Amino acid sequence: MHDIQLNTATSIMVRMIDAIDHVSGKTGLTLTVAVSKNGGGFVATSPVVTERGLGWYNIDLAASDCDTLGELVVMAQALGADPGINCLYVVEYLSASISEVAICNMALARCGVTLFIESVGEASQQANVCNLFYVPVRDRVLQAWPWPFARRYARLQELGSPPSCWRYRYHYPSDCLKVRRLVPDGERGRGAGAPVPFEIGEAEASAARAILTDLELAEAEYTARITDVALFPASFTSALAWALAAEIAIPLTTDMNRAQLAQRMYAQALLEAGADALNEERTGDGPESDFIRARR
Structure with a gap:
């Protein structure tokens, strides 16, 4: 549940799940949407619905759908799918900053x-x-998750002699939480292509982490440790x-x-x-x- 502002249009996402296996995302649906405001009964509404793929649908709620303070429950229904439900909370003012x-x-x-x-x-x-x-x-x-706001790239610095099963040992970026993939230097903007094999090991002369791979002049795409909550x-x-x-x-x-x-x-x-x-x-x-x- 997250906060939205009173009398302000907002967009939400719901995932429609196959009613038979209750696991798979259901695509190609025509949704009917109803809202419950602050504990009241569900009332049909007519938002703009856009399919995003893999069973996800974007629902654009109008300001009139968000005109009552308190809990706002949005329920989407479609033939062959379990109901998709999203719970929001309507507040008078949203905080301008987070901490x-x-x-x-x-x-x-x-x-x-x-x-x-x-x-x-x-x-x-x-x-x-x-x-x-x-x-x-x-x-x-x-x-x-590979969050875009936490995505970073780094040209990796080579470290000492690699173990016999790999050709290169690289320095592990100091702000890295998770390496997502390796690409040849300068090719970060291209499609993913075939994944480059790698593993996380140790630096030769210390207990620090290192990246082991057969790729020469490697560049890492990784999720960085983000401490500034203003970026969230x-x-x-x-x-x-x-x-x-x-x-x-x-x-x-x-x-x-x-x-x-x-x-x-x-x-x-x-x-x-x-x-x-x-x-x-x-x-x-x-x-x-x-x-x-x-x-x-």
Whole structure:
């Protein structure tokens, strides 16, 4: 669940699942959409619906669909598919900025804790528990998807002698959380093509990580550790808050049911955030020519 602003049009994504196997995304559907405002009954509405592929559909809600404060449940239905449901929360004003404190307080609220924090450094149980889990949970959510906002490229620096089964050993980028793929130097803008085999090993003279591969002059595409929350898209922030709620629920409430609910909501929020990321994805600049690289 994420916040949207009162009387403001918004777009959401739903995934329609095959009603027979309850797993596969269902394509080529004509959706009917209804909304429930703040606990009321479902009322049919007529938003613009655009199919995005793999069972995902974009629904453009009008401002009139978002004219009631509180929970807004959007239900999409179609022949041969399970209902697709997205839960939103309509607020009068959206915060202009986000912070680690705000993410922690979202997580606290989602696991039923009503005492919020004002600083991650304050001497409270809530702050201590949030501090314990925030960084590892943030990094785990970053690793969970090839987020465009966290995508980085690096020309890899060669390190010492590789083991006998590989031709090259490269330095592991210091801000890297997960290597997504390797490409020949200067070819980052081309299609994925055949994947380049690699594995993560150790540097020759230390316990630091290294990238082992047979590719000469390799360049890595990877997910970086992003600490600036201002770079987080709203859907990623919501997924992160649910993931954090799943971890802090038991230490703060001893309620396994709350933790399990938060984990399920995180899984759903992660899919929605990933779909948003794919929807916003765009092709980058073409590969650099030898002439351009030589002028550097």
